[in-house]
Amino acid sequence: MLEIRQIPVLEDNYVYLVHEPVEKLTAVVDPAVTDEVMSAAASAGWTITHILNTHHHFDHVGGNEEIRDKTGCTIVGPRADRDRxxxxxxxxxxxxxxxxxxxxxxxxxxxxHTKGHIAYWFEADKALFCGDTLFALGCGRMFEGTPGQFWPSLKKLRDLPDETRVFCAHEYTQANARFALSIDPDNVELTMRSKEIDALRAHGIPTVPSVLAAEKATNPFLRADQPEIAAQLGMEGRDPIDIFAEIRHRKDNF
Incomplete structure (x- = not known):
């Protein structure tokens, strides 16, 4: 039912317009900026009624107040981070x-990624808006949380149906693929996916949204509890939280 339009902004951000045609509502997910969002909505013939924020970072909320002032829309966001x-x-x-x-x-x-991050899952539309928690072949940097918080967060999203489309907020996939191959070099599906990603980016085509089934099979951050990943890291028998922390550390220094 939902109509979703992807707006590339800044260097590598994606903002989404989500249109509900029955009541003619339109939400902006994580508006980093104002002008491009307003232009895209006008081009579609949609009136913005809501803003859906996932977390407080400026490249996700930078357009909040100006868009609200222009449209009178309602701003929705995480209770745990309401002050930001x-x-x-x-x-x-x-x-x-x-x-x-x-x-x-x-x-x-x-x-x-932050202490107050939320994700929105529209089950009927197979659409997950997860901000900077889960990326195609990656996850967000751990700016405020801990591995003991982040790993359960990723497992929540991993538990969603395979056909879920992952509308993350950044085009990081090509770099994420290079890192994933350093962790999981024998994964045939990952190798194939990496080549497909390179071909898409060579033509300026987005790699987002991805499909959760592919993330479950190829994203090392979702596989910290799988024996083959532990073996690659020399961490057999270790707690998945420790394995996730090691993968995140390696990515930070890749």
């Missing part, structure tokens, strides 16, 4: 349902 979300009116947390016209999003608390 400009203009927040509706606060959401783990297990909440957000009714967006005829569509419904389930909300997950997914701390790790």
């Amino acid at each position: 979300i400009p203009g927040i009116e509706i606060e959401l947390g783990d297990g909440d349902l957000f009714q967006f016209g005829a569509a419904t999003a389930r909300v997950f608390d997914v701390p790790g």
